Amino acid sequence: MVALPPEAERRLILRLRRIEGQARGIARMVREGRDCREVLEQLAALQAAARQAFRFASRAYLQACAAEEPGQAARALQTLLAALERLP
DSSP states (O other): OOOOOHHHHHHHHHHHHHHHHHHHHHHHHHHTTOOHHHHHHHHHHHHHHHHHHHHHHHHHHHHHHHHHOGGGHHHHHHHHHHHHHTOO
């Protein structure tokens, strides 16, 4: 298995921590009975952040795979395509 380069890993972890914070904030909004429009707006922002993290991770993993295991790039691409198929 190919691992992310340290800088890409650091950037992905930062993105994921922001997403965690967004999710906690949305949960707090729900508990506080905040207006549904505000909650939905924040959920849309969370979804966009998750999509951006997915794109970043996909690109980084493909680049790492191509660099470390050129013969495995086709397999990595197939794995990515399978993941994309599962997206709504």
